[in-house]
Amino acid sequence: MSTVLERVTKVVVDRLGVEESEVKLEASFRDDLGADSLDVVELVMELEDEFDMEISDEDAEKIATVGDAISYIESKVN
C-alpha cells in the first residue's frame, strides 16, 4: 500500500506534468508547480477520486501546497 505522500505525488506528476523531485511538501501548486486555477480544481477532483472522498469547495480553497493536500487527506482518512 502506497503512502498518502506517494499517491498524492503521482496525481500531481500526472496532472501537472512536473518532475517527481519538484513535488515537495512546501511546493505551491500555483506558484511553484505551474498550475492555473482550473488545474487546481481538476487536481482536487482527481484527489477526490484517488482517495474516494469528497472535498468541499470551502476546504478545496484552503489547499494551496502539496503539504496542505496531504494533511487534509490524512485528517479525513484517519
Added chain:
Amino acid sequence: MTLQNKTAVVTGASRGIGQAIALELAKQGAKVVVNYSGSEARALQVVEQIQAAGGEAIAVQANVADAESVTQLMNKALETFGSIDILVNNAGITRDNLLMRMKEDEWDDVMNTNLKGVFLCTKAVTRQMMKQRSGRIINISSIVGVSGNAGQANYVAAKAGVIGLTKTTAKELASRNILVNAIAPGFITTDMTDELSEELKQAMLAQIPLAKLGQPEDIAKAVAFFASDASSYITGQTLHIDGGMVM
C-alpha cells in the same frame, strides 16, 4: 449520423424547441436524456418517438432551478448512459408583464429557470466533461436577449445573461476542449409563441426579412451542428436564427 456514441442531456425537452432538439440529436445517433419539469406524458411521448426510430432515450423529471434536482438529473444520465457529451440548456419560461407592473416573483421565476438553471446545469456537467477532455454545451438564448423587447424585462435580462454566461464558460473551459455556444432563436412556432396576440405576431412578422416564422427544426439543426465535429473551432459564439430579424 454524426453523434453516434454521444450522450446528450436536453433540458425542457418535452415540447417546443426542446422536443425538436431531442429528436434531431437522436436522429444523429445521440443517446438522449429528455428532461422535463411538469409534462411527463409529453416527455414520454418524445422518448417513445426516439425509441420507435431505433434510438435510445430516457425521460427524467428535474427542476433546473434547483441544484439538488439538477445533480440528480445528471447522475441519472451518467448511470444510464455512462457519459455526458452534450448539454443543451433549453428549459425556459415566460412571465410577461410591463416593467412597471412586473411583480418580484415574476422576475425571480424567470431568472431562476432561464438563467440560474443554465448556470446550475453547466456547473453540474463540467466535472464529467473536464474528465472526458471534451464536451459541448449549447445554450438556448433568444433574439430578444440581443435586441430587447417591451413587456419582457425579466425574460430579456435572463436571455442576455445567458449570452454573457456562454462567453465566460467558453473562456473558462476552452483549455479542456469543452466548447460552449449560444443560439438566439427569433420568432419560432411553439406553444410559447402561440400565446402571443395576433396583433403582436403581425408586428413581429413585419420585422422579419424572410417574412415567416421559424420552425423548431430550424433551431434543432443548428444545435446538432454545434454538437458535432463540424463546429470544432467555434466557441463562445451566439448564432441568431431569426429570419434576419436582428443583424
